[in-house]
């Protein structure tokens with residue numbers, strides 16, 4: 001006998017969760033949910049949001065405004081999971097045509113599962129920690145999700161990996177929370193993340209991963225929701241569905257409209273062309289990650305550049321409000337855009353001058369030493385490597401290695417992969433040979449990166465170049481008719 005079909009004087013017995021509390025003049029207005037429906041209760045007692053109770057009482061009031069008059073209310077933590085499960089099953093999901101096609105239909109079940117879980121979490125006032133990658137894709141995704149979730153605790157993650165150190169910090173954040181849900185956007189599934197996720201899970205978190213980085217083996221099994229294009233495709237195209245875009249589809253499945261404004265700071269003048277709606281956020285995510293799954297305008301690319309710039313300089317602890325604020329302040333926005341553009345121009349020029357051809361061919365290999373460049377922070381190393389790659393990507397089969405003290409970033413064009421070159425294979429070979437110099441490394445055939453122990457970058461780079469030399473195609477074989 002739950003909270004459905006109420007009527008004056010009706011007896012109620014239910015297992016429920018206190019999902020919100022509002023202080024009235026001399027009592028508190030509580031909202032209770034049994035996973036199917038909600039009901040109000042006025043009380044002078046203190047009940048904690050998120051606690052589960054076994055409750056009995058009678059319904060008071062009329063004209064559709066029913067209030068529960070409790071007679072017995074007993075704490076019953078064991079009921080929480082059942083109420084949550086019911087709320088997830090009963091959550092409404094909207095069936096929308098996806099903004100992008102391709103493999104998206106295959107992901108629909110996962111998009112809807114994420115939507116159900118987030119809607120139910122919101123309804124139950126569940127504790128959520130939202131982690132997002134420090135770039136336009138990650139920020140756009142988080143901004144899309146808070147339209148559904150409201151003001152949850154959010155942390156920027158300044159790495160694409162989810163390290164053990166991150167897990168330690170997060171476990172500390174969630175340790176007193178009931179049934180905490182950790183949502184990780186645009187990071188955390190790649191190589192060398194599993195150990196961290198394992199600790200996070202052992203620390204009591206339910207994990208929802210929304211990411212498009214090639215996942216490390218075993219990561220999916222640690223998550224209750226694994227929304228990754230790699231779950232339904234083995235092809236490199238999986239990477240072209242940015243996490244921020246996936247979040248926008250989740251928000252739409254939760255019932256948010258394309259043009260819905262963010263929950264934060266509604267009464268503000270916005271920059272460029274108005275509000276950051278879901279479609280706009282999806283495009284910012286695509287522009288930031290250079291994905292071609294949606295048509296993009298110059299304005300989309302500008303916004304992505306501004307967010308990328310801000311996210312590079314944002315310290316850990318900076319929250320989402322910061323981005324929303326800057327995007328809405330015309331002067332701040334154009335000033336950041338100006339700076340970011342100027343920096344990109346300078347970087348392009350510098351990168352061109354610094355590129356060195358290490359191997360002539362058949363697959364040409366270039367290196368760029370970022371430590372010799374004037375800009376150190378923005379753009380980040382991965383994006384710098386992409387810049388360098390763009391300068392030579394049309395010149396036949398090429399590999400570009402961005403190098404700095406402590407890391408190497410790989411970019412290969414399709415021609416290079418067709419000739420048998422493969423970034424993650426090279427990384428595996430290097431790990432096998434000099435594993436003690438490597439902190440972490442992985443990715444996929446065309447884009448990958450290595451983190452190297454301080455002081456060993458030179459040695460590791462030499463080994464990478466040797467491996468690339470050894471995997472050069474044999475011209476003669478290539479010429480033989482098949």
Ligand SMILES: [Mn+2]
Pocket residue numbers: 137138186212242243244289
């Ligand atoms: Mn991304």
